[in-house]
Amino acid sequence: MNMNTCTALACLxxxxxxxxxxxxxxxxSPPAAQEITRAGTQASMPGPPEFFTGRVRVxxxxxxxxxxxxxxxxxxxxxxxxxxxxxxxxxxxxxVVAGVGLTQEWGKPVQALRPGDxxxxxxxxxxxxxxxxxxxxxxxxxxxxxxxxNVDWMEHVTDEQYRK
Ligand code: MN
Numbered sequence: 354m355n356m357n358t359c360t361a362l363a364c365l366x367x368x369x370x371x372x373x374x375x376x377x378x379x380x381x382s383p384p385a386a387q388e389i390t391r392a393g394t395q396a397s398m399p400g401p402p403e404f405f406t407g408r409v410r411v412x413x414x415x416x417x418x419x420x421x422x423x424x425x426x427x428x429x430x431x432x433x434x435x436x437x438x439x440x441x442x443x444x445x446x447x448x449v450v451a452g453v454g455l456t457q458e459w460g461k462p463v464q465a466l467r468p469g470d471x472x473x474x475x476x477x478x479x480x481x482x483x484x485x486x487x488x489x490x491x492x493x494x495x496x497x498x499x500x501x502x503n504v505d506w507m508e509h510v511t512d513e514q515y516r517k
Contacts, residue, residue: 390415395414397411400434400436404437404439405437405483406437406483407430407434407435408430408434409431409434409483410429411427411429412427412429413426413427414426414493417497417501417503422498423497423498424495424496424498424503425494425496426496427493428492428493428494429490430454430489431489432484432486432487434484434489436481436483437481437506439505440476440478440479441474441476441477441478441505442476442477442498442502442503442504443496444475444496444497445495445503446473446494447466447470447492448470448492449467449468449469449470449471450491450492451468453488454484454485454488454489454490454492455483456472456481456482456483458474458478459478459480465485
């Protein structure tokens, strides 16, 4: 590997991943070491406008990988922002950490979400989540992955259609 082609941090990560893999292959090696992903090393990204209404920021927490087959993300919805209808092939847990938000399952009433509330959304259940009209909300989303995919988005719909 050419040190000029990657940052020192990325190369350390690759070296660490390589040693952990070989240790596991040998069977009788000591457990792999802890890994710490440092704050500030994962860029924030906007919620894609084709799947979100309003201002949404996604802060990646961890990717689905060989250790745990579910990703973690910290999602911040400004007032009025919400996701499109969607399903998750392996389900999703939400932990609300700030603000007041909303979620709705297809055909059921909208429900308020407050800090400390935990939502389990089973695989294939059509739903949306987001802020209220006047308050933002922030939740951690832990989303299982099937064949590298963790969400199936539906068509975007208007506010009135959301609440039918
Ligand atoms: Mn969801």
